[in-house]
Amino acid sequence: MENKHWIQGDNVCESPLFRRSFYLEEVPASARLAVCGLGYFLLFVNGERVGDQEFIPAVTNYSSVLGCDTTYPVWEERSGYRCLYVVFDLLPFLKTGENVIGIQLGNGWYHQTKRVDEGKFIFGFPKLRYEFTMTYGNGETVFLESGPETLWKPGEVTEHNLFCGEKLDLRLLQEDWCTGTADLTGWKPARPVHAPEALLTQQNCPADRVLRSITPVLLETDGGRSLYDCGENIAGWVSIRCMGESGETVLVRYSEELDRDGHGLDFLSAGGEGQIQEDCYIGNGSPVVVHPKFCWHGFRYFTVEGPAEVVSASLVCSDIAVTSSFRCSDPVLNWLYEAYIRTQINNFHNGIPSDCPHRERLGYTGDGQLTSETAMLLLDTKALYEKWYQDILDSQGADTGHIPHTAPFLGGGGGPGGWGCAVYVIPWNYYRIYGDTRLLEKGYPAILRWLDYMDSRCENGLVTREEEGGWCLGEWCAPAAEPEMLPAAFVNTYYYIRGLEEAGKIAQLLHRPEPEWVQERIRLAKDAMERTWFHPETGAFCEGIGAADAFALNLGLGNARTKEHLVARYQNLGRLDTGIFGTPVLLERLFKEGEAGLAFQLLTNRGEVSFARMMENGATTLWETWEGTQSHNHPMFGSVVKLLFTEILGIRQKEGGCGYTEYSVEPADIGALSWAEGSVRTKEGTIHVAWKRDEKGTLQITQNEKRKGK
Structure with missing residues (x-):
């Protein structure tokens, strides 16, 4: 697609037709x-909806955010801008x-004027570019494109905002507006508008769709006023039939x-009173089934006020398929798997893994790198991760090499290590799971730039700013009751060192000299x-x-006492004292050190800091905090589900392997578990494992694999 001849309605209308x-x-042969319609578009031909894709095109780094209303200063351009x-x-x-x-x-993300967190990012009013090519059997080609021959008028969506x-x-609804019999009174030639200063590329990531009702x-x-319960926390919308008078x-x-x-809605976890998710419909006197067209909501409960029926x-x-299954004899682990899958799917939108589907909706690099291997x-x-990694590369600071806390970059707080490390974690996990080096090859220069950035933020060997x-x-x-958290420099330096170590592995894998x-x-x-920190x-x-x-x-x-100290601390504590980074580091290390029973105890404990607390409070998705004080649809703690x-x-x-071409089945022997079964689908086929404990307490393992071609 050529980046020219863009059109718009005017600088007032937020949803032009x-x-x-x-x-x-x-009829031609092809x-x-x-179409690139910014922020989102819906397509119709001869009055019929084309496709079932929602919220397209996927959000990207549209153009510079310098001058946007960010919550903290941004001083440099990004490395790349693109529109899909x-x-x-x-x-x-x-x-x-x-x-x-x-x-x-x-509007989509392109024209966001209301937002509680992270600032407002307004790139322009909605605009459109299209190219239509018809080819006939004799080789003749007819080409139509956006221009003054295209007519426009305001639609029935008078205000809208993602958040x-x-x-x-509905009084403005013209049902036959894209048919040959439409009344064209009020339609005007589209206006030309400046093209985005961005690369136009075709969208290849999965689009959003209605996955189920x-x-x-x-x-x-x-x-x-009527109050409803969906029975689970979801991302999406409610369809109603407006029944009232005009x-x-x-x-x-x-x-x-x-x-x-229990008789009303509590908005706190989804953005608070200042960012209430609500849809308003003005009836036209006829029964009309409606739902929001350009936004989704994060919710379990909803109220309806006015003359309407819930559909x-x-x-x-x-549109992401679940390629795994799991269940075992412990109800907490069963809940954890189901809650993670639900939470993660709720947070896949626009080709990014978001932090939550309501308050922020951003591709936080910290949350995203943590859950990437599990997802x-x-x-x-x-x-999806191919698209999101391109967003990360595009978001890198053009001058410094800094990897920001969100990608596409739309504001957001974080840190240089646990968030910035996404630049190497995502392509490395992609290689390990899929056996594909393409993201490593694409990202290797950016990884080195980020390592130089981290070095520039060091004092006496530690990342301090x-x-x-x-x-x-x-x-x-981390748990709010903990008297102190790990020093920030400790965590950031950890991820810096891991990045340096991974850079060496990547260089060897790509047959390049290690810097x-x-x-x-x-x-x-x-x-x-x-x-600084060792005793x-x-x-x-x-x-x-x-x-x-x-x-x-x-x-x-x-030294030798470090493992002893680690194990003794958590045997005495009996619970987690960690946040989003420490939790997977701790549990993975305990399993690696042969302390599977202790790791299981921490995963399944039923105290105040636990996944069981979420389960026992009726949660169907994972909470942002152990206390449940913020979002109740945050996948980041779900990194441990792997x-x-x-x-x-x-x-x-x-x-050292990749793509599951070679693997073993060695379940941890955890006395508190009597059986477990599950499966994962790899690029080589599906691996199914089941085990149960016999009368003597020995694990009896059944393995069934379906390899490609077999």
């Missing part, structure tokens, strides 16, 4: 339409005679939780960590808080 009519003497277009085959929709292509635009919802005035349960009716209003409001008395609730997320192993996410005005976080969401500075930087940083008499780092000893052991630091497969089922790749 466009129509282009053309006459066919005969008809290819490429989507290609359609229109041949099934064409006919002889007059044909009409109709496109409705919405706050939509307002539809749910029949909500009516909890109560109080006057004109001008009557219907209001739908959404929340994850009920208030304390259904819909789960609307990226790649348990879900069909290959194309990030961008001016930023947060420079280390650990995140001469890698080993010296590793030595300096490790020496600094031991010098040789006890073997502890940072007195053992927050899994510090597990972090250190992963780097080969400490351990159900690598440790509980024991499906382990050969050391």
